[in-house]
Amino acid sequence: MDTVNVEETVLKHFAAIVHVAPKKLDTGANLAAEYGVDSLKALKLISEIEVEFDIDIEEDEARCLKSLDDVVELIKAKLGLTGTAVRPLAS
Amino acid sequence: MQKVLLTSVFRPFGEENRFNKAGDEELLDYLASRLTREPGLFALSSYVPASGLHLIAANLPAETRVLETPSIDEFVDELKRGPDYVGISALIKGFGKVAKMIALTRRYAPKAKVVVGGFATALDCIEELGPDYISKGDGVRFMRNLLGVTPEVPFVHPRMSADITLRIFRDYDFLAKETIGLITSGFGCPHACDFCSTSAYFGYRAVSFLADGTAMYEAMKGQCRESDGRINNFLIFEEDLMLFRQKVSQMGELIENDLQDSLGYGCFATVKSLSRWDLEQLVAQGFQHVWIGVESMTIPYKKGTGRDMKELFGVLHSFGVTTTGSMIFGLDHHTPEMLPLEAGYLASLYPSTAQVGSLIPAVGTELRNRLEREGRIRNFDYRESDLFSDVLVHPNFKEGDLKAATLKAYEDLYEAIGPSIYRLFDTWFSGYKNLRKASRSALRRRADVYARRVRGLLPLFLQTHEYLPNDEIRRRVSETVKEVTAELGAPTVTEIGLAELYKHVFALEDTKRRHLKPLFLEPKLKVRDYAPREAPKSELPSIPAA
Numbered sequence: 255m256d257t258v259n260v261e262e263t264v265l266k267h268f269a270a271i272v273h274v275a276p277k278k279l280d281t282g283a284n285l286a287a288e289y290g291v292d293s294l295k296a297l298k299l300i301s302e303i304e305v306e307f308d309i310d311i312e313e314d315e316a317r318c319l320k321s322l323d324d325v326v327e328l329i330k331a332k333l334g335l336t337g338t339a340v341r342p343l344a345s
Numbered sequence: 346m347q348k349v350l351l352t353s354v355f356r357p358f359g360e361e362n363r364f365n366k367a368g369d370e371e372l373l374d375y376l377a378s379r380l381t382r383e384p385g386l387f388a389l390s391s392y393v394p395a396s397g398l399h400l401i402a403a404n405l406p407a408e409t410r411v412l413e414t415p416s417i418d419e420f421v422d423e424l425k426r427g428p429d430y431v432g433i434s435a436l437i438k439g440f441g442k443v444a445k446m447i448a449l450t451r452r453y454a455p456k457a458k459v460v461v462g463g464f465a466t467a468l469d470c471i472e473e474l475g476p477d478y479i480s481k482g483d484g485v486r487f488m489r490n491l492l493g494v495t496p497e498v499p500f501v502h503p504r505m506s507a508d509i510t511l512r513i514f515r516d517y518d519f520l521a522k523e524t525i526g527l528i529t530s531g532f533g534c535p536h537a538c539d540f541c542s543t544s545a546y547f548g549y550r551a552v553s554f555l556a557d558g559t560a561m562y563e564a565m566k567g568q569c570r571e572s573d574g575r576i577n578n579f580l581i582f583e584e585d586l587m588l589f590r591q592k593v594s595q596m597g598e599l600i601e602n603d604l605q606d607s608l609g610y611g612c613f614a615t616v617k618s619l620s621r622w623d624l625e626q627l628v629a630q631g632f633q634h635v636w637i638g639v640e641s642m643t644i645p646y647k648k649g650t651g652r653d654m655k656e657l658f659g660v661l662h663s664f665g666v667t668t669t670g671s672m673i674f675g676l677d678h679h680t681p682e683m684l685p686l687e688a689g690y691l692a693s694l695y696p697s698t699a700q701v702g703s704l705i706p707a708v709g710t711e712l713r714n715r716l717e718r719e720g721r722i723r724n725f726d727y728r729e730s731d732l733f734s735d736v737l738v739h740p741n742f743k744e745g746d747l748k749a750a751t752l753k754a755y756e757d758l759y760e761a762i763g764p765s766i767y768r769l770f771d772t773w774f775s776g777y778k779n780l781r782k783a784s785r786s787a788l789r790r791r792a793d794v795y796a797r798r799v800r801g802l803l804p805l806f807l808q809t810h811e812y813l814p815n816d817e818i819r820r821r822v823s824e825t826v827k828e829v830t831a832e833l834g835a836p837t838v839t840e841i842g843l844a845e846l847y848k849h850v851f852a853l854e855d856t857k858r859r860h861l862k863p864l865f866l867e868p869k870l871k872v873r874d875y876a877p878r879e880a881p882k883s884e885l886p887s888i889p890a891a
Contacts, residue, residue, distance in 0.1 A: 294473050300363075301444040305452050313363040 260307070260335065261326050267302045268322060271295050281322040303329060346877060347492065349405055350428035351398040352412040354439035355420055355446065359865040364441045366728045370865045372438075377512045379732060380669055380698040380765070382755045386812050386851055386858075387764030389698075390512035392868065393527070394505050396582065397463065398434055400529055400554065401484050402875040403503035406494050413871040420446065424453035431457045432480070432488065435465040437708060437730040444474050460491070467546060467709035468727070483532060483552050500554055501878065502528065502564035506576055511766065513854040516866075520850070521801075526568045526579040528610070529554045530561060530592070534584030536615065536648045539715070540673070542707035543584055551588070558595025562608075569606050578633070579610045585648070587618035597630025601787045607794050609633040611667075620651025628664045628780075629787035634697075635661065636669035641676055642690040658694040665776010665795045667769050670696030674754070675704035675737050675747045688754040692761040697768045701754040702732040703747045763818040770802045771825050778832070799829055803836060807844035809851050
């Protein structure tokens with residue numbers, strides 16, 4: 255999986271959860287403020303991306319995810335697509 | 346032929362992560378985590394199967410596989426076999442795991458329809474996880490309806506059992522375990538106590554599973570026969586069995602007239618329902634254990650009306666009927682000063698096993714609705730949903746106080762009345778003494794059963810005195826042992842050898858406890874296949890997707 259596909263896949267899953275077309279999503283926006291992501295929607299998103307990318311996301315990592323960009327970055331780090339090891343995300 | 350996969354949530358349980366809290370693994374052990382949650386080495390242990398899944402599986406017109414405690418990989422392997430339906434049963438605590446299991450199903454078995462059942466469905470937000478169906482309440486009838494057969498075709502009861510042993514004996518396969526059969530009579534409860542999640546979950550009514558006493562007796566007899574008589578002791582699941590007079594009487598007559606197997610049963614009941622029975626009659630007909638919700642010494646619930654609680658427990662024990670007494674801490678009238686008094690009252694009832702839990706405002710209950718209106722629910726984390734949760738805001742207690750008080754009560758009970766296994770031993774011996782010369786032959790047969798049990802436990806108390814909680818309990822145990830040997834004969838060579846073995850196991854486990862961290866072994870995958878149960882096609886309308 256390449257970097258572009260990671261982003262496309264994340265947007266596809268997220269769009270289905272918040273019922274917004276993928277093209278209309280702002281990847282830098284705050285998930286809670288902009289899209290009403292609560293703990294339940296977050297749980298669903300994390301479950302789906304864990305399965306989709308065959309990765310495990312720990313509670314601390316999940317808590318740091320504030321935007322779709324954060325989500326994509328975390329996945330890329332876990333898949334080794336960033337060229338670096340997993341890095342902590344800013345809270 | 347349609348294929349159905351029914352599963353519990355996945356393991357591990359003993360790993361703190363976003364699905365589990367530390368200590369969750371303890372909750373799998375029904376006895377050690379709840380009814381004999383006592384300090385020391387005498388606590389009992391029992392892992393109970395996922396009864397609901399087996400009850401459903403045995404009654405579907407489909408090839409059905411039941412998975413208990415699979416790992417994620419084992420669950421995925423099953424998904425790759427292409428089931429038409431995947432049923433996931435979860436408690437509220439397992440909510441996060443349900444989300445992941447639905448996602449896994451969508452990926453590895455995309456054609457399968459997902460059904461979610463169990464107490465997790467009390468959460469309205471379960472819909473947000475995107476299952477195809479939600480089975481709230483009676484899962485057997487729901488799944489039958491879904492698969493197009495009439496829900497009212499008579500049910501068959503699958504064979505289910507649980508082993509009971511001392512917790513410290515769990516890993517020693519050569520030590521004897523007692524196996525009890527598990528029978529489901531029905532679900533739900535009409536008493537409608539405001540805190541009761543079961544009552545609310547089944548819509549405040551009783552839903553029958555086994556139609557009558559004959560069906561109950563046959564389920565027990567069948568399991569006894571298949572085990573060559575080894576399993577003759579059963580726990581019946583029904584929130585208040587003694588409400589069902591005809592069912593219990595019919596089953597009891599068959600048990601009393603069965604001279605081949607001394608079948609016996611334990612059940613859940615209330616002071617209110619028991620007050621309407623002749624207890625001697627019940628005992629003659631196999632009644633041998635009962636769980637009574639004491640809740641509080643001031644008895645704020647209608648189910649506690651009738652005979653005096655203390656008198657009732659005393660009479661039950663005199664017949665050798667062992668008891669579980671359960672109590673709730675955190676009721677509206679409770680103050681910190683009252684809780685030790687409540688624990689003292691529970692100890693005075695001398696229950697064979699006991700449960701002390703915090704008042705849990707379970708989702709879906711009237712209590713929950715009221716406390717939400719009053720702003721008395723702490724931030725909710727589904728992982729905190731268990732008997733010792735501290736989610737209730739109480740004006741007389743700080744956060745953490747109630748949980749600490751419940752755990753302290755278990756310690757107080759242990760110090761005051763000794764280990765549960767001793768109370769069982771003592772109560773059976775009382776029953777033996779009182780019934781051995783009864784005029785009714787069924788009661789004398791019951792005395793023989795008690796004598797065998799007492800004899801079986803005798804070696805446990807011969808060389809373990811140093812591990813009892815205090816001198817007073819040591820004195821009581823010594824006296825009972827002395828009386829038992831006077832009545833039933835001195836220990837045999839085999840019993841003395843067993844006592845010696847137990848002494849060494851206690852010493853080893855005591856050393857391990859003091860020097861090693863507790864080791865938790867995750868439960869293994871259990872798989873059981875059920876052949877399709879033939880049943881006529883239904884003309885019932887299909888159930889709309891969630």
